[in-house]
Amino acid sequence: MSRPRTEAEYLARLVPSSVAGIGRRSLLTGVGAGALLGTGLLAGCGSDSGSGSGGDSKEVSVGSNQSDPQPKAVIAKVMDGFKAASGVAPKINTVDHNTYQENINNYLQGKPDDVFMWFAGYRMRFFAAKGLTGDISDVWGKLSGYSDAFRKASTGDDGKQYFVPSSYYPWAVFYRKSVWKQHGYQVPTTIDQFTALGAQMKKDGLTPIAFADKDGWPAMGTFDILNLRINGYQFHIDLMAGKEAWTSDKVKKVFDTWNGLLPLHQPDSLGRTWQEAAQSLQQKKSGMYLLGLFVAQQFGNDEQDDIDFFTFPEIDPAIGAKALDAPIDGYMLARKPKAEANARKLLEYVGSKEAADITVKNDPTTLVANSGADTSGYTALQKKAAELVGSATEIAQFLDRDTRPDFASTVIIPALQQFIKNPRDIDGLVNSIENQKKSIFTS
Amino acid sequence: MSDLPLIQADHAVASPAPTSPSRGGRGRRLRLLSRTDRVVITLMVLVPLLLVVGLVWLPALATVALSGTDWDGIGPLSEIDWVGGRNYADVVGNYPPFVPAMQHNLLWLAALFVVATPLGMFLAVLLDKEIRGSRFYQTALYLPVVLSLALIGFVWQLIYSRDQGLLNAVLGGQTDWYGDPHVNIWAVLVAAGWRHVGYIMLLYLAGLKGVDPSLREAASVDGASETSTFFRVVFPVMRPINIIVLVVTVIESLRAFDLVWVINKGRNGLELISALVTQNVVGEASRIGFGSALATIMLAISLVFITIYLAVVMREGRR
Numbered sequence: 209m210s211r212p213r214t215e216a217e218y219l220a221r222l223v224p225s226s227v228a229g230i231g232r233r234s235l236l237t238g239v240g241a242g243a244l245l246g247t248g249l250l251a252g253c254g255s256d257s258g259s260g261s262g263g264d265s266k267e268v269s270v271g272s273n274q275s276d277p278q279p280k281a282v283i284a285k286v287m288d289g290f291k292a293a294s295g296v297a298p299k300i301n302t303v304d305h306n307t308y309q310e311n312i313n314n315y316l317q318g319k320p321d322d323v324f325m326w327f328a329g330y331r332m333r334f335f336a337a338k339g340l341t342g343d344i345s346d347v348w349g350k351l352s353g354y355s356d357a358f359r360k361a362s363t364g365d366d367g368k369q370y371f372v373p374s375s376y377y378p379w380a381v382f383y384r385k386s387v388w389k390q391h392g393y394q395v396p397t398t399i400d401q402f403t404a405l406g407a408q409m410k411k412d413g414l415t416p417i418a419f420a421d422k423d424g425w426p427a428m429g430t431f432d433i434l435n436l437r438i439n440g441y442q443f444h445i446d447l448m449a450g451k452e453a454w455t456s457d458k459v460k461k462v463f464d465t466w467n468g469l470l471p472l473h474q475p476d477s478l479g480r481t482w483q484e485a486a487q488s489l490q491q492k493k494s495g496m497y498l499l500g501l502f503v504a505q506q507f508g509n510d511e512q513d514d515i516d517f518f519t520f521p522e523i524d525p526a527i528g529a530k531a532l533d534a535p536i537d538g539y540m541l542a543r544k545p546k547a548e549a550n551a552r553k554l555l556e557y558v559g560s561k562e563a564a565d566i567t568v569k570n571d572p573t574t575l576v577a578n579s580g581a582d583t584s585g586y587t588a589l590q591k592k593a594a595e596l597v598g599s600a601t602e603i604a605q606f607l608d609r610d611t612r613p614d615f616a617s618t619v620i621i622p623a624l625q626q627f628i629k630n631p632r633d634i635d636g637l638v639n640s641i642e643n644q645k646k647s648i649f650t651s
Numbered sequence: 652m653s654d655l656p657l658i659q660a661d662h663a664v665a666s667p668a669p670t671s672p673s674r675g676g677r678g679r680r681l682r683l684l685s686r687t688d689r690v691v692i693t694l695m696v697l698v699p700l701l702l703v704v705g706l707v708w709l710p711a712l713a714t715v716a717l718s719g720t721d722w723d724g725i726g727p728l729s730e731i732d733w734v735g736g737r738n739y740a741d742v743v744g745n746y747p748p749f750v751p752a753m754q755h756n757l758l759w760l761a762a763l764f765v766v767a768t769p770l771g772m773f774l775a776v777l778l779d780k781e782i783r784g785s786r787f788y789q790t791a792l793y794l795p796v797v798l799s800l801a802l803i804g805f806v807w808q809l810i811y812s813r814d815q816g817l818l819n820a821v822l823g824g825q826t827d828w829y830g831d832p833h834v835n836i837w838a839v840l841v842a843a844g845w846r847h848v849g850y851i852m853l854l855y856l857a858g859l860k861g862v863d864p865s866l867r868e869a870a871s872v873d874g875a876s877e878t879s880t881f882f883r884v885v886f887p888v889m890r891p892i893n894i895i896v897l898v899v900t901v902i903e904s905l906r907a908f909d910l911v912w913v914i915n916k917g918r919n920g921l922e923l924i925s926a927l928v929t930q931n932v933v934g935e936a937s938r939i940g941f942g943s944a945l946a947t948i949m950l951a952i953s954l955v956f957i958t959i960y961l962a963v964v965m966r967e968g969r970r
Contacts, residue, residue, distance in 0.1 A: 312935045313724050331935070338725050422830060422915050478919050479813045479830020488814065614723070614938045618930055622748055625919045629832060643745050647737075648938070 268550035269299045270539075271315070271324035273308035282571045289566050290557045296550045298323075316340040322545035323554050328361040328536035329605030330448065331613060332371050335540075336364035342541030345369045347552055351559045353580030357603050361536050372539045372559040373577035375567060377501040378597045379429050379533040379606070380517040387414075387492050388516075395518045397529070399437075399465075402521045406472035409495040418494035419473040420485035421628060424621035427477075428607035429498055429533060431624060434462045436531045437523040441602035444531075448611035450649035454642040460634055465523065467631040478625055500535070501593055502573065515589055519596055530601040535609055536577060612648065619644045711950060718943035738944035749945075752922035755836055759843070759923070760904035767844035768900045771851025776881065778852070779859040793853050795846045804913025807842045832920025839921060843910055847903060851896055858892035859885070894963060901956045905949065924949045 274283050280302055287298040301321055308315075312326070316335060326332055335341050348362070348369040362371035387393075391412055396402040406416035421427040435444045439458045446452045447459065474485060474494060486506035488494040497503060504515055522529040539558050545551040557563055564581030567574070572587055575594050583594065597603065608616035623641050627634075684692070718738055720731045742749050774792060778785045795803065810817045811828035819826060828838045862885055870880040886893070908925040911917045917926025924945060931942030 309935055310933050313937060317725065340725070422919075424916065424918060476813055476825075476827035476830050478832070478915075479811075479827040479835070484812065484814050613935045614931070617934060618938065618941075622918055626747070629919070640745075640747055644741075647741050647745055 265547070265550070266296050267299060268296055268323065268545075268547045268554050269301060269321040270554070271308070271321035272300050272302045273305045273325050275302055275304045275308075278571065278573070282567055285570055286558060286563050286566050289562060290554055293557060293562065294550075294553055296553065298554060316543070320542040322542050322547050322551035323539050323558075324542060325537065326371070326540045327605070327609050328371055328373060328538060329609035330611055331605075331609045332362075332540065333364050334612070336368075336370040337366075340543050341370050342543055342545060342548075342551075343368045343370065344372065344541050344552065344555055347372065347555045347559070350556050353561055353564075353578040354559075355579060355598075357600075358536070358577055361603065361605070362538070370540055372555050373536045374538045374558055374563070375571075375574040375576055376534050376536040376597065377574055378593050378600075379433065379498065379500050380519050380593075380596060381496050381498050382489065382503050382515060382517045383496040384489065384492060384511075384514050385516050386514050387495065393495070396521045398521050399523045403469070403472065406469075406495075410472070414492075415474045415488065415494040416472040416496065417469070417474065418485040418489045418497035419477040420480035420482045421477045421625060422479055422481050424617075424625065425608060426482050426485075426499065427624045427628065428616070428620065429500070430466065431462065432533050432604060432607050433498065433520045434465055434523070435459075436533075436602075436604060437520060437527060437529060438462050438465060440527045441531045441604065444604060445610065448607065450612070450615075450645060454638045454645060459638055463627060463631070463634045463637065466627070467634070470628070470631055477628060500533075501575070501589070504573065504589060512587065512589065517589075517592070517596075528601075530599065532596070532600050532603065533606050534597045534600070534603045535606045536603075538577070615645065615648050619648065714943045714946050714950070717940055718947045720940040720943075722939045724937040724939045734940065738941050739948075741941065742944050742948065748918070748922040748927055751920075752917075752924050752927050755921070755923050756904065756907070758836065759840065759907050760901065762840045762844065763847050763900050763904050767847040768851050768896060770844075771848040772855050772896070774848065774852045775855035775859055778856055789853075789856070792849045794849065796849045796853070800909035800913060803842065803846065804910060807838075807910075808914070811838055829914055830919070835914070835920045839910055839914065843907060846910075847900075850903075851899070854896055854899065855892065858889050862888055891967075894960070898956070898960050902953075905953055905956070924952075 270283075270287065272280070272283055274280050283300060283302075287300055291297050299321075303311075308325075312335070315324075317340065326335075332341075345368045348359070351372070354362075354373065358373045359369070362369050362373060364370045383393075391408075393405060393408070394401075396405050409416040419426075419430075432444065435447065438461055439447075443452060443458060447454070453459075474480070474488065477485070482499060482503075483506055485494070486497060486499065486503050489497045489503070490507050490511065498520065504512060507515055519529055519532055539555055541551055541555060559578065561578055561580040561582075564576040564578035567576050568581055568583055568585050572590065575586075575590060575597070576583070583591070586594065604610055607620065611620075619641060623637060627637055717731075719733055719735055721734045721738075722731045774788075778789055782788075798806075808816075808829075813819060813825070813827045813830065816828065818824075818828065826834060829835050866884055866888060867880060870884045875883065906925055907923055908917075908929070911921040911923055911926050912929065915921055917923055917930065928942050928945045928949065931938045931945060
């Protein structure tokens with residue numbers, strides 16, 4: 209998944225890219241595999257049965273950002289499954305998650321692996337539009353078990369598919385069942401019930417909403433959901449694409465509503481990591497927390513059954529509460545893969561029911577994208593999360609995946625932190641964002 | 652990072668004041684050089700020159716050139732659009748973190764210059780007295796300089812965390828050391844000073860060891876007190892090392908980066924020019940042009956200090 213999960217991982221992102229060596233490592237393997245495959249591919253693509261002396265055509269390289277032990281092991285199992293099914297041995301090049309992300313630019317322009325992991329959304333379309341990734345519409349022709357929402361999330365600006373979804377996780381409001389039972393709280397379905405519940409929690413000595421934004425991104429989730437609830441999915445996506453003005457009354461209303469909710473949020477959020485906020489929920493000091501499904505990592509195994517969630521309540525009845533953030537992770541094809549036939553075969557496999565089944569069996573912290581998968585192994589939390597996303601009418605990918613990454617990191621993060629510090633000056637804030645947006649989106 | 656100035660420091664102090672050789676002598680020696688000597692000298696000049704041009708000047712000039720473009724790091728150089736001074740206009744007029752970053756850099760410089768550097772010097776003077784256990788103190792004070800920045804960030808996170816940190820636990824407070832923009836810059840300056848003091852201390856200690864003991868002896872024979880011996884005799888004699896310490900302090904405050912990056916990537920009260928450059932240039936879709944404009948501004952500021960330093964050093968050389 210996309211977020212630093214541990215202090216170690218957070219620190220690992222600080223290693224300068226030149227030292228961390230994504231370029232070098234993938235370059236070397238890329239060149240090496242290329243040299244091996246260059247001859248083998250031409251000779252060997254005729255028949256599968258030709259178990260030649262070298263077996264050069266039996267390789268394909270995969271760039272993986274799944275550097276945590278558990279997801280890494282899951283990927284290895286999926287790749288073993290591909291090897292068993294096709295006889296092609298995938299070579300996995302795992303790079304630290306954040307290093308991978310920061311280097312993706314150079315990586316894709318250099319010698320990328322044949323298949324590489326990435327995210328859906330604007331982030332995917334951006335690189336597809338720049339011609340840095342391969343068209344895989346033909347692979348999509350062979351895939352089954354994907355809803356239209358996933359297909360749409362895998363499609364570039366030109367209408368072709370560039371992405372195979374593998375897993376996703378929804379954002380929702382999480383809480384502990386035991387705490388709610390003790391106080392007799394009910395799941396709120398409107399914003400008024402939500403604020404009333406928050407006020408009650410305050411009276412009961414709880415912090416109503418755990419909140420952290422030291423790393424800059426968690427507050428994006430709050431902005432996303434408020435904008436989705438107040439202005440709807442299409443406006444949100446257009447705003448992210450730079451087509452709508454941040455100075456519009458619609459955006460101001462989002463900040464206004466947020467301002468009204470801020471007193472319910474945990475104070476001093478700018479010095480707190482999401483892990484620390486999640487621990488306040490785990491320690492029963494906070495009543496609820498709007499975050500991704502990965503919040504469960506901060507809970508012990510014996511507490512997993514005590515976690516529950518609801519989708520953020522409705523604000524405008526005309527808009528409803530059916531849209532949500534559920535970022536999708538998956539695979540893409542390099543611009544000029546060394547072993548193209550094998551790479552397409554691999555993409556077909558990772559999008560298949562078999563690969564999804566392997567993931568379900570081995571990873572209890574994520575949801576698989578393929579609806580054909582056997583999900584009987586899901587925990588109660590996973591089942592409920594899958595239902596929530598299944599019933600969603602529109603799925604956003606999270607702010608920093610739905611807009612230009614440079615805009616998200618250099619403008620939105622400081623702006624949202626500024627808002628949290630000083631929630632009163634909304635006009636000044638949106639003017640500043642709009643001016644910077646114009647400068648960035650025109651370049 | 653600490654090696655280079657150290658070597659210079661040693662060298663600067665170890666070598667006696669330059670005795671100006673007669674011009675005729677130097678010229679004659681040059682003519683006496685054999686062909687091999689001349690080749691060796693040429694190579695010795697040429698190789699470092701090429702390295703400096705290739706690794707320092709070309710990237711610096713490229714940065715200046717790129718600052719006039721809107722390149723996003725993708726695609727061939729031929730597709731770069733020239734936007735003139737727009738990036739600079741944006742930096743100054745349309746980029747909220749820029750002004751705080753300039754202020755923080757100045758504050759950083761002032762804090763190191765007024766507090767950390769004198770403290771480092773003071774500790775060096777104390778340790779130079781060969782008090783008992785001075786090796787231990789020396790190691791303890793130098794330790795932060797040796798630790799990796801990731802580790803330092805982690806150590807201070809344990810101390811400063813609002814909910815789970817040592818400081819709030821001991822003081823029983825609720826101060827948001829890292830999140831409150833009025834507090835966090837001072838919290839970080841303490842952490843940065845912690846590192847800087849050890850660095851200056853070792854530099855200065857090396858300088859003090861090189862001061863001719865006979866000078867002190869002469870001063871004490873003349874009846875000078877410890878304090879006046881230091882300020883009237885030792886301090887002026889250490890002019891070269893004083894300049895190096897000054898330059899190191901300026902450099903450290905200009906490129907101050909690692910700690911704020913570890914803490915929150917240089918946002919929310921911890922803006923620094925270097926962090927802003929990194930935020931814009933490093934990443935999946937970079938604003939190389941905009942980041943280069945910031946880097947060029949930083950380069951221009953550094954040039955002021957470099958010019959002053961060179962002017963001082965060259966005047967020294969001429970004397």
